[in-house]
Amino acid sequence: MDADLDAIYEQRKDPESVRMAAFTPEDPADRHAFLVHMSRVRDDPNAVQRVIEAYGTIAGTIGSFIIDDRTEVTYWIDRALGGRGIASAALQSFLSVTTDRPLFARAAADNAASLRVLEKAGSDASASIAASPAVAERRSRRRSFVSTESTSSIPLLQCR
Helix, strand or coil, rough: CCHHHHHHHHHHHHHHHHHHCHHHCCCCCHHHHHHHHHHHHHCCCCCCCEEEEEEEEEEEEEEEEEECCCEEEEEEECHHHHCCCHHHHHHHHHHHHHHHEEEEEEECCCCCHHHHHHHHCECCCCCEEEEEECCCEEEEEEEEEECCCCCCCCCCCCCC
């Protein structure tokens, strides 16, 4: 993953992507803070972080972490590759290899694409609304996954 940090950093500081995300750092352009965060993720035995490759490029990241005694799934897709089913395929791949259950995920309430990814993955219909602390005045939906059946796939997609 270290070799991929430059690409991941560039994806995560994209202003439109930051606007769409439920959780973002205070200053997405702060490379030092990004590197400190990635180091903490790597050092956390309860966290999983994988790089998503699609179409011969680094398409984003997917992983899980524990917050409030719940395992949450998180993903970030390069905005230039949005709308191609990459997030859906990566989430299905991740759900097929992780044994943690239940899993939870959050998406900004106004991020229709991410909410659709969670719905396609089989999240339950009764979503509770939870505040997203990193994005002022935005709301997120926390969803619990009740199904891991694959609903889509992308050729050449790999989570590593």
